[in-house]
Amino acid sequence: xxxxxxxxxxxxxxxxxxxxxxxxxxxxxxxxxxxxxxxxxxxxxxxxxxxxxxxxxxxxxxxxxxxxxxxxxxxxxxxxxxxxxx
Numbered sequence: 001x002x003x004x005x006x007x008x009x010x011x012x013x014x015x016x017x018x019x020x021x022x023x024x025x026x027x028x029x030x031x032x033x034x035x036x037x038x039x040x041x042x043x044x045x046x047x048x049x050x051x052x053x054x055x056x057x058x059x060x061x062x063x064x065x066x067x068x069x070x071x072x073x074x075x076x077x078x079x080x081x082x083x084x085x086x
Contacts, residue, residue, distance in 0.1 A: 001085050006078045007042065015066050016042035017078060022051040025061045035062065041085045 005018040018038050025031055035047040048062030048070060058075055060067040070078075 003038070003041075003083055003085065004080055005038070005041070005083050006080050007045070008078065010069065013066070015046045015048060015063070017048045017050050017060075017070070019080075020049045020051050022053065022059070025049060025051050025059055031061050038085065041083055 005016055007016050024034050031049055035049055038047050046063050048060050048066050050058050050060050052058050060070045
């Protein structure tokens, strides 16, 4: 499976961001399961899920400190990359 994501190192914290469909963020339980499913691609790293609305505005779900940080970062500044998870 291929997906878009980013591995970010900021202020001594390393975390991953994974792009998902907006409906994934609507259910806390489903979001947790989806985030966990990406753990093999980013072992031991907290995962933040990101979805965009129809206007391209991002919404994040994950650790509160990371979500707060990402809310102030322009999406163009995030090092997006295509990953493969087998």
